[in-house]
Amino acid sequence: MDSTLEEVAERAGVSRSTVSRVINAHPSVREATRARVEAAIQESGYRPHAVARSLATNRTHILGMVIPESVSRLFTDPYFPLMLRGATEACNSRGYQLILSLFTASVTPSVMHDRLARSGYLDGVVAANTSLDDGLIPRLLEDGIPFITVGRHPVDSVDYVDVDNVGGARMAIEHLLRLGHRRIGTITGPLSMTPAQDRLDGFRSVMVAHRLPLSERLVAEGDFTEAGGRAAMTRLLEEEPTAVFAASDSMAIGAIKAIRNANLRVPEDISVVGFDDVPSAVSIEPELTTVRQPIERLGQLAVEILISRIEGKGHDAVTTQRIVLPTELVVRKSCAEPPRRGGPRT
Amino acid sequence: MDSTLEEVAERAGVSRSTVSRVINAHPSVREATRARVEAAIQESGYRPHAVARSLATNRTHILGMVIPESVSRLFTDPYFPLMLRGATEACNSRGYQLILSLFTASVTPSVMHDRLARSGYLDGVVAANTSLDDGLIPRLLEDGIPFITVGRHPVDSVDYVDVDNVGGARMAIEHLLRLGHRRIGTITGPLSMTPAQDRLDGFRSVMVAHRLPLSERLVAEGDFTEAGGRAAMTRLLEEEPTAVFAASDSMAIGAIKAIRNANLRVPEDISVVGFDDVPSAVSIEPELTTVRQPIERLGQLAVEILISRIEGKGHDAVTTQRIVLPTELVVRKSCAEPPRRGGPRT
DNA sequence: ACCTCCGTTGGGAGCGCTCCCAAGCGTAGC
């Protein structure tokens, strides 16, 4: 069971090196020898010892997925599970493993970082949705470990995969405009995170392009959670918007609750657009109009690019890789034309 | 940056062994020497090479979390994220790392298994919610790798952590009985999974204890998903139950939709109880009465027990560890007294 | 003054694998 290369070699009557060649599919092994070795491997149930191999090759085939503490709270949101699934899928098919590093309370970021990057266990790191201020990226850069971020990062040499947050937000707002809305509010994510910034930019750029009022009072910062969306919407309500763009579906769901709580209806009194298109977007009443982003694909691509960087395939190893995936507006039932002035809404 | 023990030793004017002792907090190092070595470590930015250490100690401090393919579909359910978070938390505080192994389409279970257990990278495995028929447990047993399952497993020597599914189901049904329901249906999970079996057993035992009808037609098998719950409920509707116990919140939510789809109301026409108490249980209308299980705690305990087994602390190493956590009924708004016969329901 | 013992320290021998270099051998070319 726990046989070693040497034992297999003896059994096959060849040397350690030859067995190693067979295992690594090295071409220069005579067919007859190869067969003999393979038989010996079968018989002994031999499996290469990954740790020993890693020590010799300086490769572990293990990737780290880092999720900063601030974000791990969102873990009940399907966003991360989906991204993880994409990442895992890619790892599986490329023969890599994924270590999950959530920054939790019991451990400081720097301990966490040491354990990760400098432990020598990781061939590369996927830094998911880091916020700009957590200092993770500079450290990774300093370590020289290959990494990629999910969500754009401003530093020049950083690889990333992202979705078109600006474009998605634009589509959402344009949809609202098309329905006749003029007084549109937005609930943003935490502005230390680039996707939140970008969605807000998209919102603003459309408003500006249409010469619409862009009061800061129509912008409420949330935290991507339902509770945060609810609180933000409650504030927004005072401004009497006829439509709201929430930067995540969870926040949109929170917003709908706040609206109902104020005895208003969605979409008759206020239209709501979300972002993400998580499964529960269709579980709620009314089904949510939202911007779909390919979350699973994002995780998958991140891993694939990271691996190609690690393995140094072609020019991937020198060119910074930046991929932005398109987003898509999904029209459902949470938006309608704005109420007539002085109409049903008191 | 990538200095070795030897280099640090030279810098401190001691031997490799002494540096090793300092790093591993071995007591027999003179204070002065220790200080000198620590300074050298600081200066050189030395970090022990985890892989080399693992090769020498035969310990990686890496655990695997295995989630079978059939279950990874549930990934949009908050169950796994929460369990993962508990597990990660425990790993973090004990200095372990967690490798996530989802069985995905691109890889067969046996390849997956080889990669895991026999790669030598894993000190132990947490097998989450395996179904009885996927053959994972026998293989782990055969390999002799330490492991624990989340959700009870019938084999004698297997460690597990579980929640009191039977008791939880009982509480749910008794609650319904107390409200006056007699014709109660249930939507089960896939019966190849022990939690699904246990919840059904709880349902049955209460029904039997109260001498209530136990028609198989009032039992519909679902798959823990919302869509499955909806389909199962649609079938159940023909039996005209006044209440339904769904073995997961997702299925309960699906059931509510099916009920509404039939132009009936929850809870006025049909009461619904779920299981899990996921966050979205309070996001829907009406808020769901459900059985709460400590999911995060489950993941955490699984890891802690696994680690104590690996490290062979005391008798933990020989006694089978089985822990069953209590569940709790959370009464919200999805249950009411049954409609009067011939009442509003046509 | 000598022996013993303990607290410290150093160095060899691996852990199981890869990689490189060299050796063995058969064959083709001259």
Add this chain to the structure above:
DNA sequence: GCTACGCTTGGGAGCGCTCCCAACGGAGGT
């Protein structure tokens, strides 16, 4: 028939660390 070259194969030298055993020296006991 001899040289050269290419295909195979074997074995040494690590990868960076831990662990064990031996050695060293000073303190305490007699």
